[in-house]
Amino acid sequence: MxxxxxxxxxxxxxxxxxxxxxxxxxxxxxxxxxxxxxxxxxxxxxxxxxxxxxxxxxxxxxxxxxxxxxxxxxxxxxxxxxxxxxxxxxxxxxxxxxxxxxxxxxxxxxxxxxxxxxxxxxxxxxxxxxxxxxxxxxxxxxxxxxxxxxxxxxxxxxxxxxxxxxxxxPESRDAYRAVLVEYFQDHLDTLSKDSQERLHRNPLRILDSKDEGDRTLVAGAPAFGAYLxxxxxxxxxxxxxxxxxxxxxxxxxxxxxxxxxxxxxxxxxxxxxxxxxxxxxxxxxxxxxxxxxxxxxxxxxxxxxxxxxxxxxxLTEVPQAPRPIAVIPVGSAEEAAAMRLAQRLRKAGYPVELGYGGNVGKRMKRANKLNARAALLLGEAELAREIATVRDLDSGEQVEIPLSQLEDRLSIFR
RNA sequence: GCGGGCUUAGCUCAGCUGGUUAGAGCGCACGGUUGUGGUCCGUGAGGUCACGGGUUCAAACCCCGUAGCUCGCCCCA
CATH class of the missing domain: 3.30.930.10 (Bira Bifunctional Protein; Domain 2)
Structure with a gap:
């Protein structure tokens, strides 16, 4: 502990x-x-x-x-x-x-x-x-x-x-308070201990008492309406x-x-x-x-x-954390490109998580834990063809998207 | 300020009338898979049993005190 x-x-x-x-x-x-x-x-x-x-x-x-x-x-x-x-x-x-x-x-x-x-x-x-x-x-x-x-x-x-x-x-309240104090004064012995204290400090509070004896007493008390x-x-x-x-x-x-x-x-x-x-x-x-x-x-x-x-x-409807897109470099050679791409997508308004190390499997696990909507894989093959492998993490479907079209085509994951 | 209940792993909880190395599920780490998560399988880490004192051959377990949590009172959002 x-x-x-x-x-x-x-x-x-x-x-x-x-x-x-x-x-x-x-x-x-x-x-x-x-x-x-x-x-x-x-x-x-x-x-x-x-x-x-x-x-x-x-x-x-x-x-x-x-x-x-x-x-x-x-x-x-x-x-x-x-x-x-x-x-x-x-x-x-x-x-x-x-x-x-x-x-x-x-x-x-x-x-x-x-x-x-x-x-x-x-x-x-x-x-x-x-x-x-x-x-x-x-x-x-x-x-x-x-x-x-x-x-x-x-x-x-x-x-x-x-x-x-x-x-x-104030005029009405003072008038009522006076009457109320008089009434409870006459029943002081049946009043709960708490309410006896209230009688001095804030007599109106007695009306609100949870004590059963007080409640029956209150039921017989003069009503505020008559003194307004x-x-x-x-x-x-x-x-x-x-x-x-x-x-x-x-x-x-x-x-x-x-x-x-x-x-x-x-x-x-x-x-x-x-x-x-x-x-x-x-x-x-x-x-x-x-x-x-x-x-x-x-x-x-x-x-x-x-x-x-x-x-x-x-609140019954609990606000959820935004679902990011995970950008995953396949090897250390793609780290820099991944970082630049992540920045590009963030500036376009996408929440992006860039893993902090580990192989693809580990990064995919992390993406899943972050409830990522999609994973975007960048490897040697992808960079050579100027595309990214984009995996929909809900459906498991995977497609290739030209790097230049990412801002537009990722919009389905918003 | 007053009264009741509770406190064992990160979380939710077992733990017999006191008896030897305190358990489970979930979670976590690693592996099965050196370019693919979720499911599954395996392995592992993680505990001053809230804290302090007492009783006892022996205390997570009994007693006392303290702290925290919780439910109610007072009061209030």
Whole structure:
């Protein structure tokens, strides 16, 4: 057993995995591009305050999951645990409020110090979109539609369902929270231990509890709907109408709550049954207060993030490595000619593998292992006649092709 | 941070109530084939039995600790 292990919760992406990741990112970028989202990249670490102030002092991310350290200049920095705070900071840093609305797409690693599980890592990767500067529900609808189309394009939409809820505006949420706390306060003794803790930190979270006792208690709890003010009700109504108009099915889950402080109004999760306890594959919501909270101009925003590892696990159609053409010199006298020919074909756009030694048999074996589509043999006889022996490695058929015609005639192997 | 299961070859796994040189399949290397892969046949390499300690005449096997993996909780993508 190897003694050199990667750090806990991290792992190497070898070519098979990397191709899956690339496929997720490529399709997401392309699809988001159809909606006008442009890719950006923000730093992988930020000053700690960027996350601390925005995520809320009581969230688990801040209290136990951040990779924080002091750099050599004495600055306290944190490896980013999520993408939105950095994008909001970038908006302020770059004075981008002048150019609203803005639509950004990003992809990259995130870091959370957690106990690893299936679909949960300490260094993981997310894609995400953020739409800034649009206060109306058109933005919510568009952001949700972007996510849905990406899942569809990846071929995993059919394993997924959209759960939707509203957290209302701050006024509605504060009113509801007060009522909720009062209700659970009266049943404190029947509340699970976890939820007693939640009552102080994030009472809305109790709605989401998996504890059976909590669930029966929750069933009797006052409903959020009654405490939503007119504006919040209208807003949510327009979002759901928009989804219906676009033919995007959703489930209204009144117990769906987001963990981070900055969410308002729309909250949603695309979930699957296929990944065990980590069923959330893409999640987000509206964060109208975030940019203002960070010290920038009040700017509405909405977005989502999705875990690339989780999406990659759901891909049924696995991207294959390209099938090369193997150019094989029969003897050492043909090495140079083979190398020149390989280069010529690569410049014409063919993936070409040139063996690294050995006799023809060994090189053929290697070509086969690389899943080569065809083998092109160059020997003394071939060079004298200015042809190549071309073997179709799927059918075993072999033909001779004049060297000058290779670019054209190899096209059947693309 | 909490609880359960697991860890034997590159991979997937056998290994009896503790007993002598720890096995298989796949993969890998070489050969059968000095100009032809895949299939087949033969030969071979590869193991501090996760790590550290303990019990025992004797430990892959029993006990304790540590690490990693895994499933769930918390939380989250």
């Amino acid at each position: 190897a003694s050199l292990q990667p750090a806990r919760g991290t792992h190497d992406l070898l070519p098979d995995d990397f191709r899956r990741h690339s496929r997720v990112i490529d399709i997401a970028r392309e699809t988001a591009g159809l909606y006008g989202f442009a890719q950006i990249a923000t730093p992988i670490f930020e000053f700690t305050e960027v996350f601390q102030r925005t995520l809320g002092d009581t969230s688990d991310i801040v209290t136990k999951e951040m990779y924080t350290f002091i750099d050599k200049g004495g600055e306290q920095v944190t490896l980013r645990p999520e993408g939105t705070a950095g994008v909001a900071r970038a908006l302020i840093s770059n004075g981008l409020s002048q150019h609203l609305p803005l639509k950004y797409f990003y992809a990259g690693p995130m870091f959370r110090y957690e106990r690893p599980q299936k679909g949960r890592l300490r260094q993981f990767h997310q894609i995400g979109v953020e739409l800034l500067g649009v206060p109306g529900p058109q933005a919510d609808i568009e952001v949700l539609a972007t996510g849905q189309q990406i899942l569809e394009a990846l071929g995993i939409w059919r394993h997924t369902r959209l759960e939707l809820n509203t957290l209302g505006d 003010n007119q504006h919040s009700q209208d807003f949510f109504g327009r979002v759901t109408e928009g989804l219906t108009a676009l033919g995007i099915p959703y489930t209204h889950n009144p117990r769906l709550v987001r963990g981070l402080d900055y969410y308002t109004h729309t909250a949603f999760e695309f979930v699957t049954e296929a990944l065990g306890a980590q069923g959330t594959v893409m999640a987000g919501g509206r964060y109208d207060g975030l940019v203002g909270m960070m010290g920038g101009p009040e700017t509405p925003g909405i977005g989502w993030a999705a875990g690339i590892e989780r999406l990659a696990m759901l």
